[in-house]
Amino acid sequence: MWHSQGLTSPVAFISPAPLPASSSSASAQTFAVAYNDGSIRLWSFNPSTPEVEAGEIVTFNGHKKSPTTLSWDLEGTRLASGGTEGEIVVWDTVAEVGLFRLRGHRGPVTSIRFIPHPTLEVTSHPGYLVSSSKDTYLKLWDLSTQHCIQTVVVGRGEVTSCDAMEEAGEDEDGGDGRWVVVTGSGDGEAKVWSIERAALIAGLEKDASGEVSKSSFLRKIKLTDSFQHSSSRSVIYP
DSSP: OOOOTTOOOOEEEEEEOOOOTTOOTTSOEEEEEEETTSEEEEEEEOTTOTTSOOEEEEEEEOOSSOEEEEEEOTTSSEEEEEETTSOEEEEETTTTEEEEEEOOOSSOEEEEEEEOOSSSOTTTOOOEEEEEETTSEEEEEETTTTEEEEEEEOOSSOEEEEEEEEEEOSOTTSOSEEEEEEEEETTSOEEEEEEEHHHHHHOSOBOTTSOBOOOOOEEEOOOOHHHHTOOOOOOOOO
């Protein structure tokens, strides 16, 4: 049983930290657990000894209302939490401190995903973050400036979920390839977007007048008819 003394608030979300490449089946794993009282607790649990109660590592307090989603970066050193109030907080789980708060969504945050910089280490550029919300928006954040660099309206319905995966290119320098983002909405539609690695490397550019150009990082992918109308099977479990 995982229990914190005096805590009675319901659990809102659980997210396991990515395991290091050097870990074994006997290694303890860290879990981030969000509660309706706004707190986020990190727990250390060893799956090889399930009879031993998990140990509480630290408690993060940064949301006035219940967190709605959690996401770890690839290294498991940063945790992003989205809340009912529409705010995102990025935490350093090693130093055990909050790094910054991202404001811009007008509804509960439904999903968050870290996107690393294509060529730079985290110490040189902290990367990017993509987030979705019930306000119908999909946002891309530059973590080096802590600002939203693009907002797209996904559709008429609330964006209930999003996920991102990397498609590697052939360029060894990381200049090609892309990230593919899939969103799901309350209107029953799933849409696919791409973020080119070259665009992330270039970042926001200035035009001849010195004004920052409105770059389009997120581009909607038009699906082929054969994909949109492909047949599928329905399975019912009795």
